[in-house]
Amino acid sequence: MKLEGRYIEVPGFMDLHAHLREPGFEESETLATGAHAALHGGFTTVCAMPNTDPAIDTPALVKEIYSRAPGWAEGARVWPVASITRGRKGTELADLVELAEAGAVAFSDDGNPVDDAHLFRSALEYARSAGRVVIEHPQDLSLSARGVMHEGSVSARLGLPGMPAAAEEIAVARDIALAKMTGARLHLTHLSTAGSIDLVRRAKADGIPVTCDVTPHHLAMTDEWVAGSRAFAWEVPDEALRGVPYDSSTKVNPPLRAHTDVRALWAGLVDRTVDAIATDHAPHASTKKDVEFDQAAFGISGLETAVPLVLGGVRAGWAPLATVIAALTTGPARVLGIELPEGDRLTIDTEVEWVVTPEAFFSLGKNTPLMGRSLIGRVDTAGIGLTKRQGGLRVAEAISGR
Amino acid sequence: MKWNRRHVLDTDDWSRDEIETVLDQTRAMIEILQRPIRRAPPLRGRTVILFFAESSTRTRVSFELAAKALSADVTNITASGSSVDKGESLYDTVRTLQALGGDVVVMRHASSGAPYFVAERTDAAVINAGDGWHAHPTQGLLDAYTLRDALGDLEEKRIVIVGDVLHSRVARSDINTLLPLGARITLSGPPTLIPTAWRCGQLPHSVTYESDLDLALDGADAVIALRLQRERQASGLLPSLREYSRVWGLTAERVARMRSGAPVMHPGPMNEGIEIDPAVAHGTRSLIEAQVTNGVAVRMALLYLLAGAGTATPVEERA
Numbered sequence: 001m002k003l004e005g006r007y008i009e010v011p012g013f014m015d016l017h018a019h020l021r022e023p024g025f026e027e028s029e030t031l032a033t034g035a036h037a038a039l040h041g042g043f044t045t046v047c048a049m050p051n052t053d054p055a056i057d058t059p060a061l062v063k064e065i066y067s068r069a070p071g072w073a074e075g076a077r078v079w080p081v082a083s084i085t086r087g088r089k090g091t092e093l094a095d096l097v098e099l100a101e102a103g104a105v106a107f108s109d110d111g112n113p114v115d116d117a118h119l120f121r122s123a124l125e126y127a128r129s130a131g132r133v134v135i136e137h138p139q140d141l142s143l144s145a146r147g148v149m150h151e152g153s154v155s156a157r158l159g160l161p162g163m164p165a166a167a168e169e170i171a172v173a174r175d176i177a178l179a180k181m182t183g184a185r186l187h188l189t190h191l192s193t194a195g196s197i198d199l200v201r202r203a204k205a206d207g208i209p210v211t212c213d214v215t216p217h218h219l220a221m222t223d224e225w226v227a228g229s230r231a232f233a234w235e236v237p238d239e240a241l242r243g244v245p246y247d248s249s250t251k252v253n254p255p256l257r258a259h260t261d262v263r264a265l266w267a268g269l270v271d272r273t274v275d276a277i278a279t280d281h282a283p284h285a286s287t288k289k290d291v292e293f294d295q296a297a298f299g300i301s302g303l304e305t306a307v308p309l310v311l312g313g314v315r316a317g318w319a320p321l322a323t324v325i326a327a328l329t330t331g332p333a334r335v336l337g338i339e340l341p342e343g344d345r346l347t348i349d350t351e352v353e354w355v356v357t358p359e360a361f362f363s364l365g366k367n368t369p370l371m372g373r374s375l376i377g378r379v380d381t382a383g384i385g386l387t388k389r390q391g392g393l394r395v396a397e398a399i400s401g402r
Numbered sequence: 403m404k405w406n407r408r409h410v411l412d413t414d415d416w417s418r419d420e421i422e423t424v425l426d427q428t429r430a431m432i433e434i435l436q437r438p439i440r441r442a443p444p445l446r447g448r449t450v451i452l453f454f455a456e457s458s459t460r461t462r463v464s465f466e467l468a469a470k471a472l473s474a475d476v477t478n479i480t481a482s483g484s485s486v487d488k489g490e491s492l493y494d495t496v497r498t499l500q501a502l503g504g505d506v507v508v509m510r511h512a513s514s515g516a517p518y519f520v521a522e523r524t525d526a527a528v529i530n531a532g533d534g535w536h537a538h539p540t541q542g543l544l545d546a547y548t549l550r551d552a553l554g555d556l557e558e559k560r561i562v563i564v565g566d567v568l569h570s571r572v573a574r575s576d577i578n579t580l581l582p583l584g585a586r587i588t589l590s591g592p593p594t595l596i597p598t599a600w601r602c603g604q605l606p607h608s609v610t611y612e613s614d615l616d617l618a619l620d621g622a623d624a625v626i627a628l629r630l631q632r633e634r635q636a637s638g639l640l641p642s643l644r645e646y647s648r649v650w651g652l653t654a655e656r657v658a659r660m661r662s663g664a665p666v667m668h669p670g671p672m673n674e675g676i677e678i679d680p681a682v683a684h685g686t687r688s689l690i691e692a693q694v695t696n697g698v699a700v701r702m703a704l705l706y707l708l709a710g711a712g713t714a715t716p717v718e719e720r721a
Contacts, residue, residue, distance in 0.1 A: 153604040156597030157414070159514040159535030159574055164598070244522055246515025290493050292513035294534070 003321050006351045012044025012344025012384060013328040016135065016213055016335060017110070017189050017278035018303060020046070020078065022068065024053025029283040029364045031068050034303070035075025037281070037363035041303040042328075042379040044344035046076045046281075047336075050083040051111045057083040057094040059102035066103060077341070077384065079105040084123045084134065088112050093122055100130035105336055108135035110189065111253075113171055115141060117178065124184035133185040133211075133335060138171035138196070139163075139254065148294050150223040150255040158227055158245065160293065163255050165193040172196045176203045179210050187335050188212040190280045192254040194264030201273040211335045213276035213327075214265045216309040217252065217300050222259050225250045225369055226293075232309075233262040234316035241373075248289045248296035249369040252282070266318040269327055276332040277324065279306050283365020301365035308375035311350055315376075347380045354378055405707045409521045409528045412537040413575060418582040421546065427703035428547050428696070434471060435699055444710040445474035451504035453479045453495065453520075454531070455511045460670060461531050461540075464694070465508045468701035472710065477504070492516060496523045505709045509533075514571075527708040529701075535569045541669055542575030544700040546583060548693050549624055552665045557584035562618050562660075564650055565628030565677055566595040572669045573628060581608055590618040591628075591650055594639040615650050619659040626667045627652050630677045643676055652678045657687060665689045 002009040020034035029037075031048070038046040048065060050056035056065060062080050069078035082104035086092045090112055099107070107127050113136065114120040120136075127134045144167035149155050151162020172188055176199060179186035191197060191212050203210045220232045228245040231237040250256060268274035282299025289296050310328075314321050333340040355374050358366040403419050413421065434442050450469040454462050462478075469476045479495070492511075499507055500523070507526045509517055514534030521528040532538040546556070553559055561580055567573040567589050577587055587609045589596055601611050612618040619625060634640045657666055666678075666687045674680045683690060 151598065153597075153599040156599045156604075157574070159533075159537070159571060161535075162598075244518050246518050287491075292492055292511070292519060293515045294513045 008348050008350055010325050010346050011329045011340055012346055013042045014045040014332040015043040015279050016047050016276055016332045018046045018048060018281035020048040027285040031078055032070045033362060033364050035070050035078050037303045038076035039382050040362045042307050042346050042382060043076050043303060044382060044384045045079060045341060047079045047081050047105055049108060049110045050081055051088060055083045055088045056080055057086050059098050062099055062102040062104050081106045081108050084109045084114055090114050090116060093126060096126040097130045100132050106133050106135050110137045113137050113139045117174060121178050121182060124178055124182045128184035133187045135187045135189050136175050138168055138175055138188050140167045140170040143167035148251060149226050150257045152223060152258050154223040154227050165195055168193050168254055169195040172199045176208060176210055180208045186210045190215050190254055192218045192257050192261060194261045197264045197268040197273055211275040213278040214274050215280045216277060216302060216306040219265055219313055220309040221256045222262055223256050225256050232312055233259060234313060234318060246293040247369060248293050249367050251293060251296050251298055252300050253298035266313060269319050269323055275335050277310060277327040279303050283363050284367045289367045301363050301367045303363060304361050305368060305370050307348060307379055308377040311377040343385045345383045349380045350377050352378050410539050410704055411517045411521060411530045413539045413542055414578045421579060421582055424543055424703050425547050427707060428699045431699040431702040440471050441473060443473045444706055445472040448474045448709045449504040450474045450476050450506045451479060451499060453507055453509040458510050464697045465701050468698050469705055472702055472705055492519060496520050500524045506705060529704060532571055536571050538571040538575045540700055541572050542579035544693055544697040545576050545667060546579045547696050547700055548689050552689060553623055559623040560586045560588060562588045562590060562622045562625040564590040564615055566630050567591055568595045568597055570628050576626060577609060588612050588618045590615045592640060615656060616659060619656055622660045622664060624665045627677045630673055647676050652682050654681050657682055667693055
């Protein structure tokens with residue numbers, strides 16, 4: 001590790017939460033393009049969420065992900081997350097023990113919270129005996145189902161149905177209660193509200209085996225972005241940078257929250273309430289986004305902008321660099337209960353300024369509110385398993401040779 | 403003042419000068435509408451496309467009359483309300499609009515923000531004729547015109563808006579148009595139908611919330627009742643229409659709490675007997691018919707400013 005100077009050297013990052021869309025939605029992303037985008041963004045390991053078609057709910061499908069994933073020269077290593085319930089329908093448990101044996105690194109019905117508390121309890125018990133963590137997307141659908149953005153003064157102004165913070169916090173509280181009861185490892189993903197962070201902080205103080213992650217976009221952007229702001233949470237709003245309101249690239253679930261929530265996420269990182277930064281990379285074909293705001297798909301393509309976003313917060317003094325690097329490396333490894341793979345190395349240029357363009361992304365998903373914006377900081381070189389290979393993959397060359 | 407706006411999507415960032423420019427222009431249009439032949443030439447050769455993706459006979463007809471009174475060619479596009487359900491995407495429609503080459507697109511759409519989507523992707527001037535819960539700028543402007551006509555200067559006048567503010571583009575546009583003119587606004591209605599952030603103190607400046615309609619109306623200078631959608635009851639936001647009517651309906655007794663002669667307005671269509679008593683709707687204080695007439699003039703004013711001003715001679719000189 002070298003954290004001083006313009007070029008920093010750090011272990012390869014691990015992303016607990018990315019949507020690589022294959023099988024089923026290859027117009028949005030494939031395992032190959034997703035793994036390539038991950039490496040481009042500094043993630044040498046990426047956990048692929050199972051909301052594919054079909055959902056990854058059988059051992060054969062888990063093995064299929066491993067066999068389809070590109071080799072380590074072409075991109076990040078891909079670790080499949082299997083679904084908690086069959087078809088992610090929330091009614092019957094998938095064969096969790098066999099899925100773990102086949103190589104599923106965790107279980108999640110991400111996108112669909114497991115609504116039935118009894119079933120979720122069973123999932124926690126089973127995952128525990130399978131030696132895997134359950135990654136839950138906490139959301140009370142009866143409160144949030146019609147919402148398309150954070151409920152607050154901005155949604156009131158824009159006339160858009162809101163998703164209240166309470167919809168997330170109710171689910172976080174339920175899930176923590178079940179983790180306490182079962183003693184099973186629970187991981188809450190993409191927490192976005194100050195109240196959620198408080199609940200996890202208290203649960204950890206009580207010794208409950210819960211961990212959580214936050215996304216780079218929730219660390220950097222507020223609900224004002226839906227109204228057209230393009231100022232990061234740590235910046236003074238700049239009218240010249242304003243975008244168009246109702247840009248569907250700002251539509252994401254959980255939604256971009258209020259400024260106080262963003263501050264609370266950083267505070268959680270600093271006091272280690274937050275264990276990991278995960279991208280929730282959600283690429284979409286343009287046909288899913290180039291529609292009315294309320295009709296658009298949720299999600300931001302995030303693998304390739306994570307580094308400059310989190311470095312922005314570090315530069316603003318909102319968290320030490322070492323804390324953020326830990327949340328991208330040892331933090332997620334600990335969440336999964338494994339060692340960080342040895343030999344993955346990154347060099348990051350913390351000062352280079354670059355502009356987000358469709359061509360700058362390896363991901364097929366160009367859906368980001370950062371499009372056209374200038375960012376500071378980028379992965380310069382990334383190498384996987386240096387012990388096995390001479391030299392890392394030169395990312396800059398890979399771009400020019402595309 | 404010089405008119406610089408290309409589109410009318412929302413009045414939330416309009417200055418008092420801009421609003422007054424429209425209101426002054428509206429007065430000139432009223433004069434045209436009072437002539438034996440209600441037609442002036444400034445938009446001759448211009449095409450106005452009415453794109454209503456959500457049904458609305460009143461607003462569409464009002465725009466159509468406005469465009470024709472200024473001698474524009476008017477054409478209608480009807481499209482499905484929801485791109486996903488009905489197969490035709492808004493993007494497709496925008497490309498069609500662009501190819502048709504209209505000068506002004508007047509659009510109504512069920513999705514908040516849809517006019518921004520269209521304005522970004524077409525060369526035509528876009529007028530928002532109502533988008534989702536977001537904005538209905540011509541309604542806000544015609545309400546401002548009607549109120550000024552009745553009350554004079556709106557500085558420090560207190561206007562009550564009662565009803566389903568949460569789902570109301572009319573309420574939002576009334577707030578955005580009346581505040582720059584110096585009015586103060588009191589919102590009233592069931593707590594479930596007022597945005598939570600607004601009830602919890604994050605209200606725009608000069609706007610207050612008073613759940614008790616009687617208190618809200620005491621000494622007020624005017625009241626605007628909003629239409630109550632019957633489906634609010636089914637979605638768990640209201641116990642019953644009967645209770646709503648008793649607690650938040652505008653009755654003659656309630657209207658009498660306002661300053662003497664204070665007017666009553668409603669954007670229409672009304673649910674008489676629910677949000678407004680028939681005796682009030684058709685009583686001497688009602689300006690509801692004036693709103694309809696003024697609506698045509700406001701729309702003429704905007705069409706003129708967007709498509710005629712700068713390139714055409716002023717309306718007074720050519721008429």
